[in-house]
Amino acid sequence: MSEPAPPIPAPDETLDxxxxxxxxxxxxxxxxxxTLDVVLLAHFAATESTSTPGPMLELGAGSGVVSFLLVKQFGFGPVDALELQPAVYARLERAVALNDCESRVRPLLGDLRRLRELxxxxRYAHVVSNPPFRVAGAGVRSPDDERAVSKSEVSCDAGDVVTAARYALMPGGTVSLVYPAARVAEVLGLLTQAKLYPSVLRFVHSRVDSPATRFLVQALRDRDRGLAVRPPLIVxxxxxxxxxxEVAALMDPPLAERGPTLPSD
Incomplete structure (x- = not known):
């Protein structure tokens, strides 16, 4: 007799x-x-994509928000959702059933640096990623391993993400990323070196008179069609x-009342 599934949510979890x-x-x-980054990334990937519809890959899926939004809110997919951390992956697996996405979101456990083995x-028309933002060694590392791996480049860096995206994409496919605004030159350089040519760039500002905190970029594999810089996205x-x-329209009323905010780091 099989063991019963763990309760949803477990005592140390929340259902959001x-x-x-x-x-x-x-x-x-x-x-x-x-954070709000995942909502902005899913919307950006869905609305800016010009490649042929087809299978998608999320690198570093975490709780699966981007994958689920792409499938349920924007009608994309199917999506393979790759996650490195076993405990996070286990929650992602349970959330697939919770969202009735068994045929549209496929969890994968593994390291994006070893994507060739997975x-x-x-294969993919689209790759999306909300990768770790903080350069390894910058700032104080979180004592919680789950937070450290998710926020800091201790298990992969921007170059690894770009390399994985290049490998996964079919010719003409698109990759969509979100990163801190301060890293725009670095990330655009890495993409171009990999012949993933930036095609759309949009900066994210907390308020209309605030400096940019994030940028969203989409790039095309092997096709340089020039770069379109969109108007700023104001949160x-x-x-x-x-x-x-614009942002309120992407979220339901309960979340709009509680609202995740863009982190400062």
Whole structure:
């Protein structure tokens, strides 16, 4: 007789909602938790993509928010969701059933630096990633391993993410990334060196008069069509929850009232 499935959520977990399509994810109360970046990335990837519809790959899926949003809110997929940490992966597996996405989101456990051992090259039309932001050795490392791996480049760096995306993409496929604004020159350089040519760039600002905190970039494999710089994306404004109209439209009312915010680090 098989053991019963663990309760949803477990005592050390929370069950959280995101987006306008009823996406629900499991997160550890004291571990790394998703931020608004995942919503902005999913929307950016879905609305800016010009490549042929086809299978997608999320690198570093975490709780699976981006994958679930792409499938349920934006009608993309199927998505293979790659996650390195076994405990995080286990929550992602449970969330697939929770969101009725068994046929549309496939969890994969593994290291993006060893992607060749996990999936065939040139398979995906789209790759998305909300990778670790902080350069290894910069700042104080979190004593919590889950947070450290998710936030800092202790298990992979930007070059690893770009290399994995290049391997996974079919010719003409797109990769969409979100990174701190201060790393824009570095990341665009890495993409170009890998012949993933930046095609769309958008900076994210907390408020209309604030410096950029993030940037969203989409690049095409082997096709240089020039770079389009979109108008700034402003997070906070006069819409529900204190968000701008654009951002508030991506989230359901309960989340707009509680609202995750862009972290400062």
């Amino acid at each position: 909602s995101i987006g306008t399509a009823g996406v629900r994810v499991l997160q550890r109360r004291s571990g790394y938790r998703f 999936v065939p090259g040139g 906070h404004g006069e819409a529900p929850g204190g968000y701008s109209t």
